[in-house]
Every structure is written in structure tokens, then in C-alpha cells.
Amino acid sequence: xxxxxxxxxxxxxxxxxxxxxxxxxxxxxxxxxxxxxxxxxxxxxxxxxxxxxxxxxxxxxxxxxxxxxxxxxxxxxxxxxxxxxxxxxxxxxxxxxxxxxxxxxxxxxxxxxxxxxxxxxxxxxxxxxxxxxxxxxxxxxxxxxxxxxxxxxxxxxxxxxxxxxxxxxxxxxxxxxxxxxxxxxxxxxxxxxxxxxxxxxxxxxxxxxxxxxxxxxxxxxxxxxxxxxxxxxxxxxxxxxx
Amino acid sequence: xxxxxxxxxxxxxxxxxxxxxxxxxxxxxxxxxxxxxxxxxxxxxxxxxxxxxxxxxxxxxxxxxxxxxxxxxxxxxxxxxxxxxx
Numbered sequence: 001x002x003x004x005x006x007x008x009x010x011x012x013x014x015x016x017x018x019x020x021x022x023x024x025x026x027x028x029x030x031x032x033x034x035x036x037x038x039x040x041x042x043x044x045x046x047x048x049x050x051x052x053x054x055x056x057x058x059x060x061x062x063x064x065x066x067x068x069x070x071x072x073x074x075x076x077x078x079x080x081x082x083x084x085x086x087x088x089x090x091x092x093x094x095x096x097x098x099x100x101x102x103x104x105x106x107x108x109x110x111x112x113x114x115x116x117x118x119x120x121x122x123x124x125x126x127x128x129x130x131x132x133x134x135x136x137x138x139x140x141x142x143x144x145x146x147x148x149x150x151x152x153x154x155x156x157x158x159x160x161x162x163x164x165x166x167x168x169x170x171x172x173x174x175x176x177x178x179x180x181x182x183x184x185x186x187x188x189x190x191x192x193x194x195x196x197x198x199x200x201x202x203x204x205x206x207x208x209x210x211x212x213x214x215x216x217x218x219x220x221x222x223x224x225x226x227x228x229x230x231x232x233x234x235x236x237x238x239x240x241x242x
Numbered sequence: 243x244x245x246x247x248x249x250x251x252x253x254x255x256x257x258x259x260x261x262x263x264x265x266x267x268x269x270x271x272x273x274x275x276x277x278x279x280x281x282x283x284x285x286x287x288x289x290x291x292x293x294x295x296x297x298x299x300x301x302x303x304x305x306x307x308x309x310x311x312x313x314x315x316x317x318x319x320x321x322x323x324x325x326x327x328x
Binding site for chain 1: 260261262281282283284287290291294
């Protein structure tokens with residue numbers, strides 16, 4: 001039964017998701033592009049629309065799907081989440097973050113089609129951008145009302161990898177709250193290196209914001225990273241073994 | 243005078259606590275950047291962690307870019323400890 005569902009998910013839902021990506025690119029993108037005076041904002045909105053569609057297909061492909069929201073802080077924030085699947089990127093839209101700048105690894109900027117979206121939306125390549133440059137870009141993005149999204153583990157290969165402190169340093173420097181998000185089950189639905197979409201229980205949870213002022217000292221960002229990782233991974237463990 | 247064994251133990255304990263390394267990862271030949279995946283911000287954090295651990299200032303007057311492996315780091319701290327004791 002599980003195999004049959006996986007085949008259905010991959011062929012029918014996966015196929016529909018790909019069709020959605022193309023159709024939304026043909027319809028939504030030109031519409032948003034023409035409607036918006038701010039071109040990079042239009043691309044970010046387009047990514048949000050596409051992501052909402054993918055989350056809908058994830059819901060169809062899942063065994064169970066739950067989103068637990070938390071109160072959003074006023075103004076911009078830094079969103080951090082654990083990362084174990086390519087689907088994680090889309091799940092952020094489930095929390096209605098619709099104007100975000102992703103800071104990602106360089107290889108995404110080399111993918112055909114995606115690279116134009118990445119550049120057009122003003123996303124940041126973490127590997128080729130210096131920390132000072134990144135700080136400047138994020139400052140400008142925040143002035144435009146964007147939220148910054150990072151996956152501080154920096155890899156999908158080790159779901160328990162350390163949360164690197166860069167995201168938290170950024171929050172500290174820009175004096176922005178950090179919204180931790182726990183993503184459960186996406187690596188079971190679409191694991192690294194696989195194209196089979198397996199039925200899995202998906203839980204997405206946003207925690208109340210954490211503030212850099214609560215982590216004083218030179219190593220405040222490092223301690224914030226450790227604290228957020230513990231909170232996120234404790235929730236992931238609890239849900240995975242439930 | 244602090245011994246090399248003590249330097250290694252205190253350095254490794256600090257790195258395990260703050261950067262979640264395991265004993266298996268912390269071999270003397272491990273490269274900070276390539277094997278331990280420490281980025282530039284991690285390197286700055288590591289310096290602060292070691293300053294707090296050994297009660298010395300590492301940020302001024304030293305070229306820390308020459309430290310590539312953990313062994314280089316132990317050597318550097320040992321040299322610094324000797325200089326402080328003179």
C-alpha cells in the first residue's frame with residue numbers, strides 16, 4: 001500500500017506540482033511583474049505564490065499535515081529552520097512570510113531557470129558574498145520590509161548538524177528578532193538524492209520570536225544558535241518519535 | 243606552567259561545548275576549515291571561546307591565519323603560554 005501511495009505521489013502529485021510550477025511561471029510571474037513597480041518584490045511574490053502551491057501538493061501527498069503558527073513579531077525578522085529536504089524551502093510560505101530574502105548556498109545560483117529567479121528576487125549567495133557585503137544587502141532588504149530566511153545547518157545531509165551562528169550574528173547586527181521554525185517529516189517525504197515522494201507525516205511549527213538582547217556578550221549569537229537548535233530539535237524528536 | 247596535554251584537553255573541551263564537535267572529529271591533523279567546517283565567523287567565535295578558556299588575548303598582535311590545523315592551534319597556545327610565563 002505504501003509503495004502504491006509513493007508511486008501515486010510521485011507520478012500524479014509530483015507531476016501536478018511540476019505543471020503548477022510551469023503554469024504559475026507563465027501566468028503569475030508576468031502578472032506580478034507588470035503589476036509591481038518594484039521588480040525584485042514581484043519575483044519574491046512569485047516565489048511565494050509558487051511555494052504556497054507546493055505546500056498544497058505536500059498536503060495532498062502527506063499522511064498528515066499540521067501547521068502550528070506563533071504570533072509574528074512586529075516588522076522584519078530573521079527566520080531560521082532546520083533543513084533536511086529540498087521541500088523545506090517551500091514550507092516557509094505556510095507561515096505567510098510572503099516577502100523574504102533567502103540566504104542560500106552557491107549551487108542553487110547555478111541551476112538553470114532558478115538562477116534567474118534567485119538573482120531577480122535579490123537572494124544572497126552565502127558562499128561568494130563576504131560577511132560585510134551580506135550585512136549591507138540584508139540591511140537594504142529589511143528597509144524594503146523583507147524578512148531574511150536562513151537554514152543555519154547549511155546542509156541537508158545531516159539532519160542533526162550544528163546550527164551555525166551566522167544567522168544569529170546577522171540578527172544581532174541588524175537588531176532583528178529571530179523566529180525559529182521546526183520542520184518535521186519533509187526528509188521522509190523527499191529524501192536527499194531521491195525523487196520518490198513518500199507519504200509522510202509533516203509538521204511545521206513556528207516558535208515565538210527570540211531577541212538578540214536576551215543573549216548578551218561577545219558570544220551571544222553563538223549561544224542563541226545553540227538555544228534555538230535545542231528548541232527546534234527537541235520538537236523534531238518529540239514529533240518523530242510520537 | 244600549563245602542560246601541552248592540559249592545553250589540548252581544555253581546547254578540545256571548549257570546542258566540544260561550543261561547536262558540538264565529537265572526540266573523533268578533534269584529531270590533531272583536523273583542518274579547522276575543511277575538516278571541522280569552521281567558517282570565518284566560527285573562527286572569530288573560536289578565538290573568543292579560547293580567550294575566555296585561557297584568560298589571554300589572542301586577537302591583537304598575532305597572525306591567526308597561519309593556524310590551519312588543530313595541532314597548529316595547540317602549538318600557538320603553548321607558545322603563548324610560554325611567552326606569558328617568561
